[in-house]
Amino acid sequence: MSLAARYTEIVMGASMQFIKSAVAAFLTMACLAGTVHAQGTAPGSEEPSLTDQLQVASPEDAARLEREIRMDWEKSGSPAMDLLLKRGKDALEAGELELAIGHLSALTDHAPDFAEGWHARAMAFYQEEEFGLALHDLEVTLALNPRHFAAIYGLGVVMESLGRDTDAYALYTRVLSLHPHHQDALEGVERLKARVNGTEI
Incomplete structure (x- = not known):
């Protein structure tokens, strides 16, 4: 294809201009997030984060x-949500995309503030060539974790x-x-x- x-198959109907604007907005947000993080950490005040x-x-x-x-x-903080993530990722690795999306949709419904749930579902949507849905889930992921x-x-x-x-x-x-x-x-x-x-x- x-x-x-x-x-033309992007289900959310995102236009080229919308995509360009969304990427520009993300990059601006990401740069600001990095600046705020750096300014908010006084030298020697705490151990550097893993990132x-x-x-x-x-x-x-x-x-x-x-x-x-x-x-x-x-780590979602909930064993039940962690299990949904594991099941979704296992299904994704096995190529069972419909099953993966089912588990991961349940996860995003029940734990909407858990960034990794959205990220994992974005990967599943991308593999299904549902690019609009993948873009949406990546946007949510990055809003939660820039x-x-x-x-x-x-x-x-x-x-x-x-x-x-x-x-x-x-x-x-x-x-x-x-x-x-x-x-x-x-x-x-x-x-x-x-x-x-x-x-x-």
């Missing part, structure tokens, strides 16, 4: 920190799938500002660099 055909450590980590330490961060993301680098990367993947190379490049670059050793984002920047060369981002 061509990118143009995929684009702060990730920004300056070696490749070896980055892999460990990413695992720890992802484990934190998966430093969720996996969701930022996912948003970049959707943008690239829709032919929005400049937006995708900006998002992959944002991922690297949070996680400099994110291999997929590094490859995305390298892949798109020539296409966006000379284009204002």
Whole structure:
């Protein structure tokens, strides 16, 4: 299926202008969130967060920190909600997309403030090529957790799938500002660099 055909299937009817505006708004929000976080932490007042450590980590330490961060993301505070997330992700890994979406929709209904539930469902929607629904869930994920680098990367993947190379490049670059050793984002920047060369981002 061509990118143009995929684009017309976006169920939420998001226009190109809406997508461009949404990405611009996210990038502004993300930058402001980073600034506020940095200003709100006085030197020596507390231990750096895992995401702060990730920004300056070696490749070896980055892999460990990413695992720890992802484990934190998966903690909802409720064993029942954690189980729904596990079932949804297990179904997703098995390619059972309808079942995955069912579990993850139950999770987002019952725990709407749990960012990872929205992120996991976005991955399922993306695999079904339901790009509009994936965009919505990624937007919610990032509203709840602006430093969720996996969701930022996912948003970049959707943008690239829709032919929005400049937006995708900006998002992959944002991922690297949070996680400099994110291999997929590094490859995305390298892949798109020539296409966006000379284009204002």
